[in-house]
Amino acid sequence: MNIRIGIPRALLYYNYVTLWKTFFTLLGAEVLISGYTNKLTLDLGRDMVVDEACLPVKIFFGHTAQLLEQKPDFLFVPRMVSVEKSAYICPKIIGLPDILEAGKKEMPALIKPTMNMVSTGNIDSFLREAGSCLTTDRRKISRAWKIARQEQNAEDRQALDKSRSTEIGAARTGSKLPMLLLGHRYNLYDDFLNLNIRKRLWQMGCDLWTPEQFSEESKEDTIKTLPKAIFWTFGKDILGTVRCFSRLPGPKGVVIISSFGCGIDSFIGNMAMRYLHKAGIPYLNITLDEHSGEAGLETRLEAFLDMIRWRRPFNEDHISSYGTPLGDPEGYAGIHGVYGYSATSYQ
Ligand code: SF4
Missing domain, CATH: 3.40.50 (Rossmann fold)
Known part of the structure; x- marks a missing residue:
């Protein structure tokens, strides 16, 4: 046996x-x-x-x-x-x-x-x-x-091939809103843990992007300019992904999935949010814990997507007071008139 x-x-x-x-x-x-x-x-x-x-x-x-x-x-x-x-x-x-x-x-x-x-x-x-x-x-x-x-490697390449041609070129065709789901793979792909977020976003009309759809080389490349090397493999992946995704043209958003009690997420997530804030890309930060109430998540996703879709035609520069980091070390907090639409965080 x-x-x-x-x-x-x-x-x-x-x-x-x-x-x-x-x-x-x-x-x-x-x-x-x-x-x-x-x-x-x-x-x-x-x-x-x-x-x-x-x-x-x-x-x-x-x-x-x-x-x-x-x-x-x-x-x-x-x-x-x-x-x-x-x-x-x-x-x-x-x-x-x-x-x-x-x-x-x-x-x-x-x-x-x-x-x-x-x-x-x-x-x-x-x-x-x-x-x-x-x-x-x-x-x-x-x-x-x-x-x-x-x-x-062949499996990893398959995920990459789907999007390689679009990494620095045009976004995928169609009317769906490009949405990056950012986080550790075990958070993104365990549907019980993340309350089925991938299906929800897909049903709400999003074109989902995930970290493995960007090559390791391009992620490494984009984080080379950081003043200090990132100490964690997970952190490099998250920051590299968000930088690659930000190069896609047109309106888009980012949903960050982090875990309550995670030391790495608490500050890598913050670095990603500051980057998005500066780039004028709307983001939603979802912190997962043991609560399994789905209604709260649904409401936040709907509000986030409405915010992106409704404000776009008005070219609003609103920045939510809730999502504005206090004392942003990069000095961008609260600057209005810079962004096409808001960089708002829901937690
Ligand atoms: S602390 Fe963070 S990085 Fe470590 S296992 Fe938990 S979620 Fe993953």
């Missing part, structure tokens, strides 16, 4: 599922993935971590608990410290294996290889450790990783 490896459908699953799944399958494992997030996932996760943990982490723990029903031999919970040579992943993600092992719930053995490109500059030890419960044949492990990497 094949060894059964469980992967929680949460956090970096949304970035690397194809890579991880293909890798373990090629090494002969049966990969088990938890189901879609639901209320029970959140309840289970809430019981396993401290209240202060952010919502995506609580949901991650809920998924690990739900995976136990499928009786995996191992759980794959890598310690992702850094995936590139100059930036880090969030500390809460780095600590996941430790929090799981320290918890009261009995868990199967963890496969917890460390990915730390800052200190090692390569993934050799990560691969050895990841594949060690299945084989000690290094060549087999490397081959499996290479194929898995190609599959993940």
